[in-house]
Amino acid sequence: MGTSVKRYIKMNNSTFKLPDVKKLVIEGVNECGPEKWKNFVSHVEEKRFWDIDFVVEEVMENLGDCVMTITGDTSYSDSDY
Numbered sequence: 001m002g003t004s005v006k007r008y009i010k011m012n013n014s015t016f017k018l019p020d021v022k023k024l025v026i027e028g029v030n031e032c033g034p035e036k037w038k039n040f041v042s043h044v045e046e047k048r049f050w051d052i053d054f055v056v057e058e059v060m061e062n063l064g065d066c067v068m069t070i071t072g073d074t075s076y077s078d079s080d081y
Contacts, residue, residue: 002040023028 008028013021032040 004036005029 005025005028008031009021009024012024012027
């Protein structure tokens with residue numbers, strides 16, 4: 001989608017003034033149909049999941065073996081929340 005908006009701006013920008021470019025950005029975004037938006041959102045969500053997965057993997061590798069020791073009273077009641 002970003003490529004489509006950039007192309008729209010490039011083809012329609014004649015003044016190179018910031019207010020005009022801002023207007024063209026809005027027009028370019030509005031030119032993108034529902035299918036383009038759907039593909040864009042899907043791509044962004046997928047990329048986020050991959051980024052998060054890599055971060056979690058890196059953190060886990062750097063932590064090495066972890067042991068959690070629970071001591072004391074481990075009971076709880078509904079009033080604890």
